[in-house]
Amino acid sequence: MISHVCVGVNEFDRAFAFYSPIMAALGHELKFCESEHWAGWKPKDQPRPLFVVNRPYDGHAAQAGNGQMVGLLAASRQAVDDAYHSALANGGTCEGAPGLRPQYHPDYYGAYFRDPEGNKICVCCHEPE
Template identity: 75%
Template sequence: MISHVCLGVNEFDRAFAFHSAVMSALGHELKFCERDKPWAGWMAKDKPRPLFVIGRPFNGDAAQAGNGQMVSLLAIDRKTVDAAYDAALANGGICEGAPGLRPQYHADYYGAYFRDPDGNKLCVCCHDPVSE
């Protein structure tokens, strides 16, 4: 259903370092990075879509985070949720909810919430039960 998601950023190098760390923790690969534009995009190792893209707004205005907007990224397991959250906080992210179960969504929903250095809200989550 989703082709790509794009988040506006103001300081590309800072944003690139932040999102590179989170995407690496999730196992995604850099598809492109054009610093002169500036923009960059990541994808899963086994699929060309969807893409996760960051860049300066096309109209040249400052990027602004939206109230009520959030991008949720799927993790393969709970350990990966933890790793992505740790990478986010280690690279300038701000906690919006530590990793944990969120039974109000469903019994196996495990997620973490954070904001990137530009204020964009992200979630990393896993919907699967713990496998023993």
């Protein structure tokens, strides 16, 4: 259903340094990186979906949207924990610590954070422990 998701950033190098360890914790590999402009990660065994960080093409400043969030799928609860802790260690801010969210479904385990530019990210696992 999803081909790619783009998250607009103003400071590409900072965003690349922030997202690289998160993508590694989730088992994703770098598909491309064009210096100072954009980079994209993908699952190791599939060509898509892509998670892309990029400077806006129109040249205007990137802005985080109110009510917008990107949800990244994790294969395990440990991967959720690892991605979340990596985010906080690299300048992210907590929007909800890792844990079960049974209001979504009994096995929903997620964490929420904002990147250094204010973009809201969720990392979640839907599998039982």
